[in-house]
Amino acid sequence: MPGVAMDLSLALFKEGHLAEAIAPLKEAAKETPSDPRAKLLLGMCYYGTGQYAAAVPFLRAGVELSPSNLELRLALAQSCLWAAEYSCALDEYQAILKQDPNSAQADMIAGQALDAKGDTSGAVAQFRAAESAAPNTPDVHFGLGYLLWKQGQLPEATREFQAELTLEPNHPLALTYLGDIAIKNNDWVTARADLQRAMAQPGASRQTVLDMAIVDAQDKQYPQAEAEFKHAISMDPANPDAHWRLAHVLMTMGKRDEANAELAKVRQLHESKDERLVQQMSHPPMPAQP
Numbered sequence: 001m002p003g004v005a006m007d008l009s010l011a012l013f014k015e016g017h018l019a020e021a022i023a024p025l026k027e028a029a030k031e032t033p034s035d036p037r038a039k040l041l042l043g044m045c046y047y048g049t050g051q052y053a054a055a056v057p058f059l060r061a062g063v064e065l066s067p068s069n070l071e072l073r074l075a076l077a078q079s080c081l082w083a084a085e086y087s088c089a090l091d092e093y094q095a096i097l098k099q100d101p102n103s104a105q106a107d108m109i110a111g112q113a114l115d116a117k118g119d120t121s122g123a124v125a126q127f128r129a130a131e132s133a134a135p136n137t138p139d140v141h142f143g144l145g146y147l148l149w150k151q152g153q154l155p156e157a158t159r160e161f162q163a164e165l166t167l168e169p170n171h172p173l174a175l176t177y178l179g180d181i182a183i184k185n186n187d188w189v190t191a192r193a194d195l196q197r198a199m200a201q202p203g204a205s206r207q208t209v210l211d212m213a214i215v216d217a218q219d220k221q222y223p224q225a226e227a228e229f230k231h232a233i234s235m236d237p238a239n240p241d242a243h244w245r246l247a248h249v250l251m252t253m254g255k256r257d258e259a260n261a262e263l264a265k266v267r268q269l270h271e272s273k274d275e276r277l278v279q280q281m282s283h284p285p286m287p288a289q290p
Helices: 004-014 018-031 036-048 052-065 070-082 086-099 104-116 120-133 140-150 154-167 172-184 188-199 206-218 222-235 240-252 256-268
Strands: none
Touching: 004 018, 004 036, 018 036, 036 052, 036 070, 052 070, 070 086, 070 104, 086 104, 104 120, 104 140, 120 140, 140 154, 140 172, 154 172, 172 188, 172 206, 188 206, 206 222, 206 240, 222 240, 240 256
């Protein structure tokens, strides 16, 4: 029956069943190709389910029909960013600025895109602008702190991570990188306290697990450190640092053959690179309904 697919998809969308809404939305778009609603909702469903590359063309079409819709432009900019279409993200940033010169979210998107393109100093400038415009925006202090951490500006990075914790006391990545800075400063007590708090949060990152393993190895808790290094490796097998550290723990424990196997893996891997900020930041929220 004509219209049933659209009605079903609208009902699913309003209930938040975005993945289930995609199939009937495709049918609705075929039934009425001149009706932009199905295509726009399809883009938002792809966006809301993390299928950013698929969302881009549909959200772009929506923006062309409604160029003054800032929420839609932000969703498009975020989708471009997460789909690694950085030039698209920066283009949308410029368009958003024309309507809202003080958009902290747009500044953060541009900062992540610039960092992904290797322009860390430009990324820092964008996050400073975002922080100045809206200092209570979630993740703005963390994002700036992470960029400063990458550049080795640890005291200033510490202040930014602490500022993020005033907004979200259990921000897992802010706690993680404070713990990492404490390790670099040989402050093992502070490192353990920060990292234990980070580990207690859902979905601990690879950096959290790796740094916790480093602290446990320092405190001679070798079986625990071994398990944590192996967990970190399972999260990113191509990164050599955990293999190298695990090898030293295994050697200390007398597991010489296993240690040599890990060292062989280190020799096969290239030097690790810092993760881009876009890989650290949380995913964007679902945009408002049109």
